Amino acid sequence: MALLLLSLLSLLLPWEGxxxxxxxxxxxxxxxxxxxxxxxxxxxxxNGVKQMKNLMDKTNKDHQAILHTLEETKRKKxxxxxxxxxxxxxxxxxxxxxxxxxxxxxxECKPCLKHTCMRFYSRTCxxxxxLVGRQLEEFLNRSSPFSIWVNGERIDSLLERDQRQEKQFxxxxxxxxxxxDGVDDIFQDSTHVYSRMYPxxxxxFGGFREAFRPPIQRVRLVPRSERFSRELHPFFQHPRYxxxxxxxxxxxxxxxxxxxxxxxxxxxxxxxxSESRNFSDDRMVCREIRRNxxxxxxxxxxxxxxxxxxxxxxxxTDPAQSQLRExxxxxxxxxxxxxxxxxxxxxxxxxxxxxxxxxxxQLNRQFGWVSRLSNLTQDSDGFLQVTTVLSxxxxxxxxxxxxxxxxxxxVFDSEPLSLTIPGDISWNDPRFMEMVAExxxxxxxxxxxx
Numbered sequence: 344m345a346l347l348l349l350s351l352l353s354l355l356l357p358w359e360g361x362x363x364x365x366x367x368x369x370x371x372x373x374x375x376x377x378x379x380x381x382x383x384x385x386x387x388x389x390n391g392v393k394q395m396k397n398l399m400d401k402t403n404k405d406h407q408a409i410l411h412t413l414e415e416t417k418r419k420k421x422x423x424x425x426x427x428x429x430x431x432x433x434x435x436x437x438x439x440x441x442x443x444x445x446x447x448x449x450x451e452c453k454p455c456l457k458h459t460c461m462r463f464y465s466r467t468c469x470x471x472x473x474l475v476g477r478q479l480e481e482f483l484n485r486s487s488p489f490s491i492w493v494n495g496e497r498i499d500s501l502l503e504r505d506q507r508q509e510k511q512f513x514x515x516x517x518x519x520x521x522x523x524d525g526v527d528d529i530f531q532d533s534t535h536v537y538s539r540m541y542p543x544x545x546x547x548f549g550g551f552r553e554a555f556r557p558p559i560q561r562v563r564l565v566p567r568s569e570r571f572s573r574e575l576h577p578f579f580q581h582p583r584y585x586x587x588x589x590x591x592x593x594x595x596x597x598x599x600x601x602x603x604x605x606x607x608x609x610x611x612x613x614x615x616x617s618e619s620r621n622f623s624d625d626r627m628v629c630r631e632i633r634r635n636x637x638x639x640x641x642x643x644x645x646x647x648x649x650x651x652x653x654x655x656x657x658x659x660t661d662p663a664q665s666q667l668r669e670x671x672x673x674x675x676x677x678x679x680x681x682x683x684x685x686x687x688x689x690x691x692x693x694x695x696x697x698x699x700x701x702x703x704x705q706l707n708r709q710f711g712w713v714s715r716l717s718n719l720t721q722d723s724d725g726f727l728q729v730t731t732v733l734s735x736x737x738x739x740x741x742x743x744x745x746x747x748x749x750x751x752x753x754v755f756d757s758e759p760l761s762l763t764i765p766g767d768i769s770w771n772d773p774r775f776m777e778m779v780a781e782x783x784x785x786x787x788x789x790x791x792x793x
Contacts, residue, residue, distance in 0.1 A: 378725025
């Protein structure tokens with residue numbers, strides 16, 4: 344009895360000009376009232392994480408459909424490329440009928456072609472001329488006049504584009520896998536919170552238990568790179584970085600690549616007849632020449648001897664060559680068509696992922712904090728504990744005003760937190776603990792994303 348009186352007296356001692364308002368017996372009831380508010384917010388957050396999971400499940404279905412379409416397009420593209428290469432090989436085997444004439448013209452074509460290309464490059468691109476010059480010299484020395492005759496640069500460009508598309512696809516799949524893992528981690532942590540809290544809820548929130556079922560096993564087409572995963576791990580682990588940042592940089596880069604590629608399709612690298620040179624996008628041409636010296640072959644019309652190679656009439660002695668050239672041209676057009684289609688599909692996939700990750704980030708910022716509670720042991724008295732409720736000293740500038748109330752609480756596993764509640768709201772008003780719990784939870788959420 345004496346100890347209780349001593350405790351009560353100590354609570355009435357002044358605190359910076361104010362005094363304690365609530366006896367210890369009331370603090371437990373206040374904690375319980377605040378915990379009820381926190382419980383409802385945790386329940387809402389877990390339902391919000393369920394929305395994230397549902398959105399990701401729908402995205403997975405769409406993703407599988409996109410993968411199927413990409414695979415079909417890739418197969419058709421590769422079939423067209425194999426046919427083009429087959430026809431090119433057949434034409435190469437038949438070029439012997441014109442070999443002597445074409446070789447003589449080629450020896451005169453090469454220096455002019457190199458000079459024309461390097462002059463353009465040095466004037467337009469301003470960097471790397473020495474390296475490009477050596478690459479071009481090696482390319483011309485190992486090439487034949489047939490590369491002029493059958494537009495070898497078109498096949499080279501398509502093969503190079505195929506490699507870039509494959510790398511782009513792998514990057515997208517890596518990032519998609521990280522997104523999938525990130526959402527799954529948040530969801531699984533939230534299910535642990537739900538499993539522990541369920542006995543404390545009078546009515547289970549509908550439908551969430553069904554979401555605990557094991558996820559459908561999916562086949563991942565691209566093996567996950569440990570190096571890549573480690574580099575991007577913070578994006579899905581930490582809400583501040585966000586899922587959106589997994590795809591935004593890649594989208595901007597491939598958007599530029601797609602514009603360049605489509606510009607190239609509008610102004611093809613070559614035709615079997617003569618064509619006027621169109622360098623409307625100098626930056627694209629500079630990149631093309633740096634990546635692939637065959638791009639210089641598009642300048643063949645600048646050199647008389649190169650143009651003469653195109654005019655050599657080989658098929659009069661072998662009419663089958665005319666048919667082969669038409670078949671090669673058809674195969675190249677088909678390969679270019681499916682290459683463009685593949686580009687468009689990748690671009691659409693990235694655009695969809697930008698929209699999806701933007702929504703996921705919104706949901707994660709609003710509800711993802713609950714996953715941090717997965718390793719937290721809930722106190723039997725609830726998630727919020729009130730330790731002191733103190734009346735602040737009167738405001739010297741307005742002595743008639745009711746002093747504010749200082750409340751010290753601990754929410755979840757956070758450090759003790761001091762909150763200020765307006766003095767016109769009494770501590771035994773139901774709104775009082777609602778404001779305390781709301782402020783404490785807001786502070787916890789803010790720390791969770793910093």
